[in-house]
Amino acid sequence: MVRLGTGIGWRxxxxxxxxxxxxxxxxxxxxxxxCPGHLPxxxxxxxxxxxxxVPHGVSLGLGGADRPDEARLAALAERADALGAPLVxxxxxxxxxxxxxxxxxxxxAGHLLPVPRTRDALAVLCENVRIAQDALPVPLAVxxxxxxxxxxxxxxxxxxxxxELVERTGVRLLIDVANLHTNHVNRAExxxxxxxxxxxxxxxxVHVAGGFERDGVWHDSHAHPVPQPVLDILADLAAxxxxxxVLLERDENFPEPGELERELDAIRAxxxxxxxxxxxxxxxxxxxxxxxxxxxxxxxxxxxxxDAEVLATARERVALAQASLLSALVAGTPAPxxxxxxxxxxxxxxLAAKRADVVAKVAPELPEILGDAYxxxxxxxxxxxxxxxxxxxxxxxFAEHLLLAGRPEDAAARGRLTHxxxxxxxxxxxxxxxxxxxxxTARLALRRSRPLR
Numbered sequence: 274m275v276r277l278g279t280g281i282g283w284r285x286x287x288x289x290x291x292x293x294x295x296x297x298x299x300x301x302x303x304x305x306x307x308c309p310g311h312l313p314x315x316x317x318x319x320x321x322x323x324x325x326x327v328p329h330g331v332s333l334g335l336g337g338a339d340r341p342d343e344a345r346l347a348a349l350a351e352r353a354d355a356l357g358a359p360l361v362x363x364x365x366x367x368x369x370x371x372x373x374x375x376x377x378x379x380x381x382a383g384h385l386l387p388v389p390r391t392r393d394a395l396a397v398l399c400e401n402v403r404i405a406q407d408a409l410p411v412p413l414a415v416x417x418x419x420x421x422x423x424x425x426x427x428x429x430x431x432x433x434x435x436x437e438l439v440e441r442t443g444v445r446l447l448i449d450v451a452n453l454h455t456n457h458v459n460r461a462e463x464x465x466x467x468x469x470x471x472x473x474x475x476x477x478x479v480h481v482a483g484g485f486e487r488d489g490v491w492h493d494s495h496a497h498p499v500p501q502p503v504l505d506i507l508a509d510l511a512a513x514x515x516x517x518x519v520l521l522e523r524d525e526n527f528p529e530p531g532e533l534e535r536e537l538d539a540i541r542a543x544x545x546x547x548x549x550x551x552x553x554x555x556x557x558x559x560x561x562x563x564x565x566x567x568x569x570x571x572x573x574x575x576x577x578x579x580d581a582e583v584l585a586t587a588r589e590r591v592a593l594a595q596a597s598l599l600s601a602l603v604a605g606t607p608a609p610x611x612x613x614x615x616x617x618x619x620x621x622x623x624l625a626a627k628r629a630d631v632v633a634k635v636a637p638e639l640p641e642i643l644g645d646a647y648x649x650x651x652x653x654x655x656x657x658x659x660x661x662x663x664x665x666x667x668x669x670x671f672a673e674h675l676l677l678a679g680r681p682e683d684a685a686a687r688g689r690l691t692h693x694x695x696x697x698x699x700x701x702x703x704x705x706x707x708x709x710x711x712x713x714t715a716r717l718a719l720r721r722s723r724p725l726r
Contacts, residue, residue, distance in 0.1 A: 386602075
């Protein structure tokens with residue numbers, strides 16, 4: 274396996290600082306945030322210096338009931354080629370539900386949601402991972418996620434689930450020790466037990482990140498310093514195996530470069546100390562390809578992926594379960610049986626807040642135009658309107674909603690919003706939008722914006 278070393282998540286806000294940081298062996302970039310034909314100059318300079326760049330996908334939804342989208346897979350492969358990456362990574366999560374498998378409207382979470390650790394979900398995940406592996410030009414590694422909620426009736430621990438996934442697909446693992454800490458606080462899962470059950474020889478690299486606790490719930494924010502408990506889990510992992518790479522994630526609330534460098538130093542020191550005190554006889558070594566293994570006796574068996582009928586039935590059951598959960602989280606339908614309703618409310622509020630935050634990032638003109646009213650206006654729009662096609666489309670639909678309602682009331686602000694919406698909607702309606710509705714919105718928007726002319 275490629276030895277990556279110590280790295281940091283590349284973000285535009287800290288691009289200059291990352292270029293100047295000493296000891297950065299590699300960086301990871303969110304795959305969906307880069308365009309292969311127009312790579313950021315900072316990434317190009319890093320690559321020219323020999324710094325490895327790994328694309329990290331967030332939108333495939335490999336744990337979802339549907340087969341991976343061919344266009345998304347092609348885009349991820351294109352980014353791997355453009356960056357000269359030695360591998361690509363994604364998440365063990367579902368991000369959308371509904372659609373043909375459930376004969377219900379498609380829903381987007383805008384977030385990584387946990388996959389139930391069941392026989393059905395594992396069968397579906399294994400097949401989706403195989404499909405992705407076949408479509409990608411480099412090896413794939415998949416990441417464990419953090420979660421606020423637990424599925425009822427789970428049949429495996431996280432370690433057993435990942436063990437079986439590696440056994441059946443040969444996929445690499447990206448282990449996020451911050452997510453293990455999150456699941457310890459939120460779901461009472463023992464990080465040491467999870468690490469003991471993992472096939473650590475399949476490790477591709479490790480994520481380290483910060484978060485915060487509020488009302489007994491740990492929020493994996495990627496916007497706070499790395500706490501000691503996360504470093505302790507990293508030390509436990511490094512005592513069990515030599516990580517090929519360790520990466521610091523920070524997505525917002527960026528501190529001064531010096532603070533990031535100190536966090537990187539703490540990560541290096543944690544790994545080095547754990548390696549120096551570990552027993553070499555019991556320390557596993559990461560391999561190019563995980564060896565075939567006999568499944569643990571306590572790990573449940575799953576239907577063979579070659580059995581198309583069994584797999585199709587598993588997809589249908591997983592689809593219904595995920596659609597029911599996501600609908601409860603974003604559309605206000607009743608909570609599925611067996612879930613902690615309090616935790617579902619916390620997750621629902623978190624998804625709503627993230628939706629408003631991300632729309633503000635992908636379309637910063639909207640909070641600028643609406644000012645202090647942005648949050649209230651977006652909350653009113655989003656209530657009863659689940660996201661169905663991603664954040665950029667959500668921003669356009671939000672603006673359209675305001676214009677059809679004659680808002681904002683200030684004529685100058687409404688005029689600015691009109692021109693913003695018309696510019697981004699283009700000369701033709703967006704895919705799936707009825708022509709008459711688009712024309713109606715355009716006519717109303719132009720009529721109401723005339724005072725500016």
